[in-house]
Amino acid sequence: MNQPVSRASVHAFYADAILRGRNTAENLQAATSERFNTLLESIGDGTPRTALDLGYGAGTYTIALARAGFRVVAVDQIPSNSLLQRIDDGSDWAHRIEARECLAEHFAFDENFGVVVAKDVLHYLARRDVESLLTSAIAHARGANYHYLEVFTGITRRSADGRLLRIEGEADYSPDAFRQVIERIYDGWDLTVLLSEHAEQDSRTGRNCFEATRATVIATNRTA
Ligand SMILES: C[S@@+](CC[C@H](N)C(=O)[O-])C[C@H]1O[C@@H](n2cnc3c(N)ncnc32)[C@H](O)[C@@H]1O
Incomplete structure (x- = not known):
């Protein structure tokens, strides 16, 4: 390698x-x-109207949450101006979004988020950081909280010339190892873990540059 x-x-x-x-x-x-949309539509009044979107990227999940009435803390390592540019100030939901330029693993939980989203980001973190971040999110959960995670496991990445690539410090979970971690950390929560195969193609070569098993986790706090 x-x-x-x-x-x-x-x-x-x-x-x-x-x-x-x-x-x-x-x-x-x-x-x-669709899974996220269904979850969002199912959330009732017992859930605090606060959300955290870790690794928000283009901001699609952040915006969906804000439109649904949540105050959203949106965290990504990229400069926040790209999200602010996407937000239409004239909308009645833009004021609910607070973008923070910060590494997800450095985010300090200090409030009870009704919804936590981490989609396609946690695989970039070191395992100990994934586990301490989720443990800390759970420690701050009160009431009917929902966590929606999509995490790539069992990843194979290739360069355009076919070499295997890995990213410095990444978690590199197998699907089974990740499931075990989730079951241990979310002890006492209702858990759904769905696995699906995922591939991305290099548009220049037409060959797969990324193959992985996507783990979708929907965790609901039962202590509500
Ligand atoms: C594949 S994109 C996912 C974006 C979005 N969650 C979505 O699914 O549409 C990954 C995002 O995670 C961010 N990211 C990667 N590592 C990160 C880290 N350690 N802390 C915060 N953000 C990170 C990247 O900047 C990028 O915006």
């Missing part, structure tokens, strides 16, 4: 793609998933 791709180059890739509104092989501009 070659030298790992640095975290700094991952940071630069997203900062550029999102600022320019470029769509990438992973479809950064995609709409929110």
Whole structure:
């Protein structure tokens, strides 16, 4: 295996793609998933109207939450101006969004979020950071809280010339290892863990550049 791709180059890739509104092989501009939409529609009055979106990217989930009436703290390593540009100030939901430029693993929980979203971001973190972040989110949960996570596991990445690539410090969970971590950390919560195969193609070569098992976790706090 070659030298790992640095975290700094991952940071630069997203900062550029999102600022320019470029769509990438992973479809950064995609709409929110049906699973997420169904979850959002099912949330009742017992859930605090506060949400956290970790690794918000183009901001699609943040905006959906704000439109649904949540005050949203949106965290990403990229400069916040790309999200602010996407928000229409004239809308009646824009004022609910607070964008923070911060690493997800440095985010300090200090409130009870009714909804926590982390989609396609946690695989970039080190395992200990994923686990301490989720543990801390759970420690602050009071009432009918929902966590919606989509995490890539069992990842194979290839460069355009077919070399295997990995990213410095990434969690690199197998699907089973990730499921076990989730079941341990979300002890006492209602849990759904769905696994699906995922592939992305390099538009230049037509070959797969990314293959993984996507783990979708929907966790509901039972102590509500
Ligand atoms: C694949 S995009 C996902 C964006 C969005 N959640 C979605 O699904 O549409 C990954 C995002 O995670 C961010 N990211 C990667 N590592 C991060 C970290 N350690 N802390 C905060 N953000 C990170 C990137 O800047 C990028 O915006």
